[in-house]
Every structure is written in C-alpha cells, then in structure tokens.
C-alpha cells in the first residue's frame with residue numbers, strides 16, 4: 349500500500365497530528381512523519397514534496413499554524429493529493445491558518461479540513477487510498493459503522509439519564 353506522508357510546521361503541532369496518526373494506525377495505513385517548515389526549512393520541505401511520489405507516498409497531509417503556507421508549498425511541488433490541516437495557535441483562533449491554507453490559487457489545490465481537523469485528514473487520506481484498495485475500503489466502512497454505533501450508545505446513555 350502507498351504511504352501517507354505527514355508533515356508539520358513545528359513539533360508544537362504534534363497533539364493535532366497524534367489524532368491523525370491514531371486514525372491511520374486504526375485503519376492499518378503506513379505513514380511517515382516529518383517536521384518541515386515552509387519558512388524555517390523551505391529547502392527540505394520542497395525536496396520532500398518533489399520526491400514524495402517516487403518515495404512511495406500516495407497522499408500528503410500538511411499541518412501548520414499561523415501564516416500556514418506549508419500545505420500550499422508542498423502542493424506546489426507535487427501532483428499527489430495534499431490535505432491541509434490549519435492548526436489553531438495562540439492568536440486569532442486558527443482563522444489565520446485556515447485562510448492561509450484554504451485560499452489556494454487556481455492550479456494548485458489543497459484539500460483543507462477543519463481547524464485542528466486531524467482525524468478528518470486521516471479519514472480523507474484513507475478514502476483517497478481506498479479508491480484503489482478494496483480491503484481498505486471495507487475497513488473504512490467498518491469504522492464508519494463502529495463510529496455510528498458509539499454515537500447511538502451515547503444517545504441511549506443521554507436519553508436514559510436526562511429524559512423524564
């Protein structure tokens with residue numbers, strides 16, 4: 349199976365990417381994780397993106413906060429699908445990163461998930477890889493059903509505790 353590449357602008361973004369990694373583990377998808385910054389280590393970020401397809405990656409997830417140019421910079425250097433996670437930092441509630449990540453110019457797409465949307469980034473990457481992988485598609489279906497069951501259990505618990 350092709351790998352998912354996870355790139356974050358700083359190790360301070362790790363708590364969001366932990367959710368991404370846990371979801372990928374659950375779905376048995378191999379991944380590789382790096383800290384590359386569009387601003388602090390632009391050459392390394394570029395080199396990673398340029399070589400990603402040849403290095404066995406199928407999808408790239410790029411997470412960054414503040415002036416979050418990482419996903420766009422990665423996307424500029426590969427035709428692999430790139431998923432951007434805008435990370436919430438100290439100021440502006442993540443709106444800075446959301447707009448920096450989502451407002452890509454025509455020609456260089458980034459599929460942007462919600463602010464701090466680590467789980468959905470993993471699920472979207474899985475859905476992309478599952479286009480060519482029936483076993484993974486089945487695991488995704490099973491997870492969707494299991495997640496729905498958990499919500500229904502919560503419904504039962506809330507209903508029986510609070511209804512009168």
Ligand code: RP5
Nearest residue numbers: 357358360411412413414435
């Ligand atoms: C961004 O700046 C990183 O992705 C991080 O979200 C933010 C702050 O980075 P640190 O100052 O914590 O390294 O580039």
